[in-house]
Amino acid sequence: MRVLVTGAGGLLGKAVAKYFQEKAEVKAFTRQELDISDKTSVEKAVKGFFPTVIINCAAMARVDACETDWSSAEKANIIGPENLASQAKSVGAYLMHISTDYVFDGKKTSPYTIKDPASPISAYGRSKYLGENAVILATDNYFIVRVARLFGIGGNNFGSKIFDYLDNAKKTGNRLKVCNYPVSQATYLPDLVIRLSEIIDKKHSGIYQVTSSGDIVSWYEFACLAIEMVGLEKDLLTIVDYPDLGLPALRPRYSALECLLSEELGLLPLPNWQEGVKEIYKHWSDSNK
Numbered sequence: 060m061r062v063l064v065t066g067a068g069g070l071l072g073k074a075v076a077k078y079f080q081e082k083a084e085v086k087a088f089t090r091q092e093l094d095i096s097d098k099t100s101v102e103k104a105v106k107g108f109f110p111t112v113i114i115n116c117a118a119m120a121r122v123d124a125c126e127t128d129w130s131s132a133e134k135a136n137i138i139g140p141e142n143l144a145s146q147a148k149s150v151g152a153y154l155m156h157i158s159t160d161y162v163f164d165g166k167k168t169s170p171y172t173i174k175d176p177a178s179p180i181s182a183y184g185r186s187k188y189l190g191e192n193a194v195i196l197a198t199d200n201y202f203i204v205r206v207a208r209l210f211g212i213g214g215n216n217f218g219s220k221i222f223d224y225l226d227n228a229k230k231t232g233n234r235l236k237v238c239n240y241p242v243s244q245a246t247y248l249p250d251l252v253i254r255l256s257e258i259i260d261k262k263h264s265g266i267y268q269v270t271s272s273g274d275i276v277s278w279y280e281f282a283c284l285a286i287e288m289v290g291l292e293k294d295l296l297t298i299v300d301y302p303d304l305g306l307p308a309l310r311p312r313y314s315a316l317e318c319l320l321s322e323e324l325g326l327l328p329l330p331n332w333q334e335g336v337k338e339i340y341k342h343w344s345d346s347n348k
């Protein structure tokens with residue numbers, strides 16, 4: 060198998076490139092090496108490698124920045140995926156395109172399936188939804204994979220850094236501010252990349268929704284679990300109401316995902332995200348000995 064990875068400098072792209080390097084021939088491009096909105100460069104990269112599958116991890120994933128920089132969101136989240144899909148088609152490759160739970164508005168109170176209509180409430184969500192459509196229009200051979208709340212060892216986000224944040228709160232006495240909504244599932248990166256590989260093996264085009272198993276939580280509840288693991292007190296946390304953060308983009312209040320297609324294809328649920336938190340804690344405590 061020949062795997063071309065885009066956005067290889069990002070959180071998911073790094074994990075994907077590393078995982079597939081052990082089982083396939085891989086060409087991984089960071090943004091500096093390949094801007095997916097540049098049609099000519101995409102053609103050159105694809106025709107220079109003839110991949111079996113392209114895994115598109117590139118995106119303008121800074122949700123708030125998308126509100127004020129539609130041009131970058133459009134390039135990375137719509138034009139780029141369209142370029143990749145057309146080039147994938149031209150060489151007979153599959154395109155695996157990563158999308159998001161933010162294509163939904165968050166008004167439901169039970170998990171979203173792919174039968175639920177997308178109705179994004181942010182520029183980021185809109186651009187990602189338009190990107191999905193661009194892929195579907197450009198090729199028949201695609202796996203669109205909606206994911207939610209990624210975290211993993213070494214990542215630069217709340218889930219990945221939780222033990223650093225708690226440690227800092229304990230040392231400085233400055234409580235960690237955490238929101239008690241939105242709620243969604245968390246997704247542990249090492250489990251996600253294995254599932255991406257399993258989806259590729261199935262060779263079944265469609266929209267997948269992949270998250271870890273386990274409770275649907277807010278970051279506050281996620282942090283409470285981390286606190287229990289470390290044996291600290293919950294008074295290290297202060298709950299903040301989401302609107303009080305004053306963030307430019309709206310987020311879906313509830314965005315749990317269910318994947319009927321994975322079930323139909325016999326793919327078992329991923330492990331509970333709490334197992335991922337335990338691994339992060341082990342790694343964190345080993346490196347802080």
Ligand SMILES: NC(=O)c1ccc[n+]([C@@H]2O[C@H](COP(=O)([O-])OP(=O)(O)OC[C@H]3O[C@@H](n4cnc5c(N)ncnc54)[C@H](OP(=O)(O)O)[C@@H]3O)[C@@H](O)[C@H]2O)c1
Nearest residue numbers: 066068069070071090094095117118120135159206208209
């Ligand atoms: N992280 C999450 O919790 C989460 C949740 C739901 C869905 N997702 C989806 O998962 C995917 C991966 O997200 P991530 O968290 O890994 O994001 P990330 O860490 O920001 O990685 C995205 C990468 O794409 C690069 N990029 C941006 N514009 C590009 C362009 N025009 N051409 C090529 N590369 C470009 C970025 O470079 P720069 O950093 O230089 O801009 C960055 O290296 C995205 O599709 C995202 O929408 C993520």
